[in-house]
Amino acid sequence: MRYLLIFLLLTFSDLLSGQCVTQINSFKPGEKITYQAYYNWGFVWVHAGDVEFTVSQRLYRGEQVYQFDATGNSLKSYDWIYKVRDHFQSFVNMETFSPMFAERNTLEGGYKAYENYMFSDSERKIYSVVANSEKPFKRDTLNALPCIFDVLTVIYYARMLDFERYKPNEKVPFKVIVDNGVYPSYLRYLGKETIKTRDGKRYRCIKFTALLVEGTIFKGGEDINIWVTDDTNRIPVLVEAKILIGSVKAYLNTMEGLRNEIKAQVN
Numbered sequence: 001m002r003y004l005l006i007f008l009l010l011t012f013s014d015l016l017s018g019q020c021v022t023q024i025n026s027f028k029p030g031e032k033i034t035y036q037a038y039y040n041w042g043f044v045w046v047h048a049g050d051v052e053f054t055v056s057q058r059l060y061r062g063e064q065v066y067q068f069d070a071t072g073n074s075l076k077s078y079d080w081i082y083k084v085r086d087h088f089q090s091f092v093n094m095e096t097f098s099p100m101f102a103e104r105n106t107l108e109g110g111y112k113a114y115e116n117y118m119f120s121d122s123e124r125k126i127y128s129v130v131a132n133s134e135k136p137f138k139r140d141t142l143n144a145l146p147c148i149f150d151v152l153t154v155i156y157y158a159r160m161l162d163f164e165r166y167k168p169n170e171k172v173p174f175k176v177i178v179d180n181g182v183y184p185s186y187l188r189y190l191g192k193e194t195i196k197t198r199d200g201k202r203y204r205c206i207k208f209t210a211l212l213v214e215g216t217i218f219k220g221g222e223d224i225n226i227w228v229t230d231d232t233n234r235i236p237v238l239v240e241a242k243i244l245i246g247s248v249k250a251y252l253n254t255m256e257g258l259r260n261e262i263k264a265q266v267n
Contacts, residue, residue, distance in 0.1 A: 024097060026159040026234045029057035029066070030257035033235060035250040036198070037072070049074040049084060051250060053155075055257075057094070065091040065100060068152050082109050090152040097157065102150035102177075117177060119144055130180040140180055148175050148182060158226075159234035163189055163206050185211040194266060195227045195237050198251045202266040203237050204230040229264035 037049040049072060056067045072086040084107065091101040104115040113132040120127070124144045131137040149157055154176055161172060166189040173186040190207040197203070205227035224241040228234045235258070239250040255262075 024094070024160060025232055026259060027055050027156060028257070028259040029055055031055040031255075031259065032257055033255045034253045035236075035239075036253045038249045038251065039078075040247045040249075045249065046078075047075065048078045048248075050253075055156075058091070060091045060100060063100070064094045066094055066156075067091055068156060070152055070155075084108050088152040090150050092153055092156070097153075097160075099148070099150050099153050102152065104151065104178075113179075115178070115180065117150060126177065128180050138180070142177070142180070142182065145175060145182065148177060151176060151178050155236075158187060158208075159228065159236075161187075161234075163208075187211075190225075192230055193227065197237060203227075204264045204266060205237055206230050206234070229262065231262065231264040232260045233258055233262060233264075235262070 031054065033053045035051040036047055037051055038045040039048040051072045052070070054069045056069070058065060058067050060067075068088075068090045070086075070088040072084055074082060074084040086106040086108070087104075088106075089101075089103045090099060092099055098121060099117075099119045101119065102115070102117045104113060106113045111133050114130065116129040118127045121144070126142040126144045126148075128140045128142060129137070130140070154174075157174075166172065168189060168191040171186040171188050173184065175182050175184055177183075188209045188211075190209060193205055193207050195203055195205045206229075207225065207227050210224050210226065224239065226236060227238045228236050235252065235255060236250075237252045241248050
C-alpha cells in the first residue's frame, strides 16, 4: 500500500547536512515488520490490505549493504474495488547510508509503474530506467545531490533521526527521487502521544507529518500522520493518510528481529 511505503518527504539546510550520515542504531538485518491496512468505507473501517517491511544484508558492487524490501497487497476479496500489488527494494551502504540502488514495481488499480535507479557517488549521477501506464520506457541521467534518498530509504532514514533535537512544528528538510524526478520535501515534528493499536497494546510515540508529492494516490500536502515508538527502534505504530478516494490507516501487526528491546510499550 503506497500510502505507507512513500514518505515523500524545502531545500537543504545546515541542519540536514549535519544529519545526512547518522548513527545507525534503530534496525538490523533480520528485522521484519508487518501492518494491516484499513480503508474508510463510509462510516466503517475495513481491513483491505497488508504491508510488510524487511531488512537484510548482502554484498553489492563490492560493498556490504542493507537490503530493504517493502511489499503492499490488497486483500483478494477487495481486488475488484482497487487492486494493489506493490514492491519496493533498496540497497544502502551500511557505513555511510548512501543509496546505491532502488527499484519500484507497482500496480495500483489499473496504473502500473516501474522505476530503477543506480546511484554513482564517484560520478555524482543517478542512472534511471522508468516506465508507467501513461509514459513509455525511458532511460535518463540525473544529478545526485548530497543526502538524496529514494522512497524506501527515506523511511529508514526517518527512523534514525534524533527527534529530541527538534521542537514541535519544526521541519526536517531533505530530497527524494521518485517518478524520475528529485523533489524537495520535509518531515514536520509534532511532539509525543500515546497510541493504542488494534490489539489493545499501547505505545509511547513520536508523531510527525510528511509533505507528500501529488500523484496517483495522494493529493499532495501534509495529509499524512505517522507515529513511531519513542525508543531507539522508532517502529512505525500507526500511519493515517488522506488519499484521492478517501482515507486509510495502517496499524502495526507483528514485529521480529528488532535491534533493540521495545521500551515504549505502556502496561
